Amino acid sequence: MKLNIRINQRFRLSPGVVVLLAFIALAFVVAMIRYINGIGAISNLNNAYPWGFWISFDLFTGVAISSGGFLMAGTVYILRIKEFQPLLRPSVLTAFLGYIMVAVALLVDLGHPERIWYMMIHWNHTSVLLEIGICVMSYLAVLAIEFAPVVFEGLKWEKWAHLIHRFIMPFVILGVVLSTLHQSSLGSLLLIQSSKLHPLWWTPILPVLFFTSAISFGLAMIILESSLSSRYFKRGLETHLLEKLARAIPVVLAIYLILKFGELAFAGDFNYLFTSGWMSVLFWSEIIVSVLIPLVWFSFRRVRQSPRGLLTGAVILLLGMIFNRFNVSWFAINHPDPITYMPLFMSPVTYFPSLPEVAVSIGIFSAGILVFGLAAKYLPVFEDEGSIHNHLA
Amino acid sequence: MSEIKQHAFLFDATRCIDCRACMVACSVENKIPMDKTRIWVSGIGIKGKFPDLESATMVYHCMHCEDPDCASACPVGAWVKRSDGPVLYDSKLCIGCRYCMNACPFGVPHYDWDKGLIDGAFIDKCSMCPQRIDIGLEPACVATCPTDALVFGERADLLKDAHARIASHPDRYIDHVYGENENGGTSYLIVSHVPFKELGLPELGPTPLKDISELIMGGTLPFAFGLTAVLSGVAAGVHAYNKNKASKEESSEVQDELPAKTEASK
Numbered sequence: 125m126k127l128n129i130r131i132n133q134r135f136r137l138s139p140g141v142v143v144l145l146a147f148i149a150l151a152f153v154v155a156m157i158r159y160i161n162g163i164g165a166i167s168n169l170n171n172a173y174p175w176g177f178w179i180s181f182d183l184f185t186g187v188a189i190s191s192g193g194f195l196m197a198g199t200v201y202i203l204r205i206k207e208f209q210p211l212l213r214p215s216v217l218t219a220f221l222g223y224i225m226v227a228v229a230l231l232v233d234l235g236h237p238e239r240i241w242y243m244m245i246h247w248n249h250t251s252v253l254l255e256i257g258i259c260v261m262s263y264l265a266v267l268a269i270e271f272a273p274v275v276f277e278g279l280k281w282e283k284w285a286h287l288i289h290r291f292i293m294p295f296v297i298l299g300v301v302l303s304t305l306h307q308s309s310l311g312s313l314l315l316i317q318s319s320k321l322h323p324l325w326w327t328p329i330l331p332v333l334f335f336t337s338a339i340s341f342g343l344a345m346i347i348l349e350s351s352l353s354s355r356y357f358k359r360g361l362e363t364h365l366l367e368k369l370a371r372a373i374p375v376v377l378a379i380y381l382i383l384k385f386g387e388l389a390f391a392g393d394f395n396y397l398f399t400s401g402w403m404s405v406l407f408w409s410e411i412i413v414s415v416l417i418p419l420v421w422f423s424f425r426r427v428r429q430s431p432r433g434l435l436t437g438a439v440i441l442l443l444g445m446i447f448n449r450f451n452v453s454w455f456a457i458n459h460p461d462p463i464t465y466m467p468l469f470m471s472p473v474t475y476f477p478s479l480p481e482v483a484v485s486i487g488i489f490s491a492g493i494l495v496f497g498l499a500a501k502y503l504p505v506f507e508d509e510g511s512i513h514n515h516l517a
Numbered sequence: 518m519s520e521i522k523q524h525a526f527l528f529d530a531t532r533c534i535d536c537r538a539c540m541v542a543c544s545v546e547n548k549i550p551m552d553k554t555r556i557w558v559s560g561i562g563i564k565g566k567f568p569d570l571e572s573a574t575m576v577y578h579c580m581h582c583e584d585p586d587c588a589s590a591c592p593v594g595a596w597v598k599r600s601d602g603p604v605l606y607d608s609k610l611c612i613g614c615r616y617c618m619n620a621c622p623f624g625v626p627h628y629d630w631d632k633g634l635i636d637g638a639f640i641d642k643c644s645m646c647p648q649r650i651d652i653g654l655e656p657a658c659v660a661t662c663p664t665d666a667l668v669f670g671e672r673a674d675l676l677k678d679a680h681a682r683i684a685s686h687p688d689r690y691i692d693h694v695y696g697e698n699e700n701g702g703t704s705y706l707i708v709s710h711v712p713f714k715e716l717g718l719p720e721l722g723p724t725p726l727k728d729i730s731e732l733i734m735g736g737t738l739p740f741a742f743g744l745t746a747v748l749s750g751v752a753a754g755v756h757a758y759n760k761n762k763a764s765k766e767e768s769s770e771v772q773d774e775l776p777a778k779t780e781a782s783k
Contacts, residue, residue, distance in 0.1 A: 158633070159633055159634045160633045160634070160635070161631070161633050162629065162630055162631045162632045162633045162636075162638055163628075163630055163638065164630025164631050165631070165633075169630065170630065171618070171624070171627040171628060171630075172624065174615040174618035174619055174628060175615065175619055198748075201752070202748060202751055202752045202755065203751070203755055204755045204756065204759055234612055234613050234614055235611070235612065235613015235614070235615065235628070235629075235638040235639070236611060236612045236613040236634075236637070236638070237613075237634075238634070239611075239612045239613075240612060242593045242610060242612050243592055243593060243612070246593040246594055246610055247593075247594070248588075248589075248591055248592055248593060248594035249734065250589045250590075250727065250730075250731045250734055251589065251590055251591055251592040251593075251594075251616075251734070252590070252730050252733075252734060253590065253591075253592040253614060253616045254592035254593070255734065255737060257592055293752060297745060297748045297749055297752065298745075300744075300748055301741055301744050301745050301748065304744060305737065305740075305741055309737075312730055312733050312734070313616075313730075315729045315730040315733065316586055316589065316590055316619075316620045316726050316727050316729075316730045317619055317620065317726070318726050318729070319622040319719050319720075319721060319726060320619075320622070328729055331733060459624055
């Protein structure tokens with residue numbers, strides 16, 4: 125029998141894994157071309173659009189989908205609601221990998237990746253980007269500490285795992301603070317672009333909106349990753365726990381909706397709601413998919429109690445919120461009139477991501493999925509509720 | 518010209534003849550390849566019906582804002598506003614994040630998209646020729662302008678001059694000096710006979726765009742400490758509550774049931 129277990133444990137090159145590896149290799153090649161010949165050689169980024177797909181997808185979306193980590197850590201360690209413990213480790217792993225993916229993507233996007241550590245010594249205290257950089261770097265360290273016990277348990281270094289558990293509280297609190305700061309600061313990042321971002325999206329409360337929506341991102345992401353891994357790894361699904369998480373979603377979305385429309389009303393921007401052409405279409409599609417449908421969907425107990433209902437709702441919510449991040453950081457940003465402002469010989473005046481550009485993101489994402497799968501297979505990430513060690517003595 | 522306290526340009530769109538000598542002079546002076554010029558000249562074409570034709574040309578420099586958004590946005594402080602006018606870039610500090618390009622409402626900073634790690638990709642833009650103004654010369658573009666469409670000097674004097682030009686030819690000029698108050702004031706002032714919007718200039722208020730994000734950044738640290746204190750308090754409170762409850766339950770010998778009430782608050 126022991127032999128059987130070891131065979132199951134061995135890493136096997138399934139077709140899915142081969143595809144993921146191919147994507148990773150492709151992204152690696154593209155990244156090398158970028159490092160040798162410049163960002164322009166592989167992307168359509170230009171002087172009118174210095175930030176594009178990488179920032180919208182890898183940074184804005186990547187950070188937001190990783191918010192489950194601090195939500196679960198806060199719930200289990202600070203509020204001590206122990207029943208959510210089965211969701212803690214997968215969420216922390218998702219967050220840890222998510223942030224590593226963000227960091228790797230930024231190393232491709234940054235003009236001088238070898239200078240990224242300058243952020244630690246040259247501080248321009250008025251820069252929102254500095255705050256995000258510091259928070260993300262620190263939070264990566266916190267996540268490493270939060271995830272370390274899982275690795276130590278996998279290595280059978282129980283003593284070390286126990287040691288970290290004993291001193292984890294300050295790190296959990298630090299993690300929640302850092303997350304709150306930079307999840308909201310991603311919104312603050314756009315405040316300085318008030319002349320470019322459409323008034324349906326630009327508001328001084330962008331940081332608050334970003335934080336609120338990040339919570340819905342995190343809840344949906346926990347549901348998604350639990351559902352998918354229960355299918356893929358053929359393990360039980362904690363439907364009753366997910367039901368409780370899903371119960372919070374309509375509340376969070378309602379707060380988000382009130383904040384969003386309340387601010388629009390307060391700022392007197394209601395006139396843009398139907399008069400901004402394509403921008404109005406983008407806005408309403410976003411609101412319907414990211415807020416209205418999930419809000420109604422998750423209000424039904426029957427939906428929340430069915431695994432399929434949970435998964436569907438989480439996917440809709442995530443797609444809608446990702447659409448929000450793309451709108452706010454890309455689609456709704458109007459750069460200075462490029463026809464008169466940028467000479468055509470200097471720069472293209474439109475932007476649509478190139479295939480290699482998207483390939484980089486896909487490759488990094490594939491690596492994330494692959495490592496998640498490996499970690500889930502070889503480390504005690506998913507624990508059945510019965511077998512869970514009680515870390516919170 | 519060391520007596521100048523605050524250098525500035527004044528561009529008069531009615532005088533520009535679209536000769537583009539400024540671009541050439543700038544490229545030569547600063548050794549910039551012509552396809553990466555720091556100045557760009559752009560015409561809005563010919564408008565109107567013969568014989569009432571009208572054309573205009575705009576010469577775009579860095580606006581050298583009095584309160585530059587790029588300098589506020591840069592995470593590593595690679596941008597500085599020199600007290601006598603120029604907004605300068607330090608390529609030794611730049612990490613290539615390109616946030617300055619997003620932050621600049623005028624879309625001025627541009628980037629070496631064709632340079633890899635070995636060549637080093639940097640931001641570039643007009644520097645107001647500090648190598649020239651420090652020894653009392655005008656910037657290369659101004660020195661070469663054949664029609665005095667571009668002039669250079671003390672900002673306060675140029676503002677007076679701009680208003681005097683408008684006053685002496687109210688029929689010709691639009692009664693506004695662009696850059697006097699835009700985005701908190703700029704060191705590149707513009708007078709024109711066509712609306713500034715048609716010249717591709719954004720409509721901006723008198724407060725710099727960075728004010729809101731700087732306000733929020735100022736509150737970050739107090740907020741962080743406050744939140745840390747609150748969370749520590751909550752953690753300690755919940756811990757004490759659980760301990761208290763557990764000891765009570767122990768005395769009444771009830772199995773440790775999870776606190777069902779606290780989760781409702783989540």
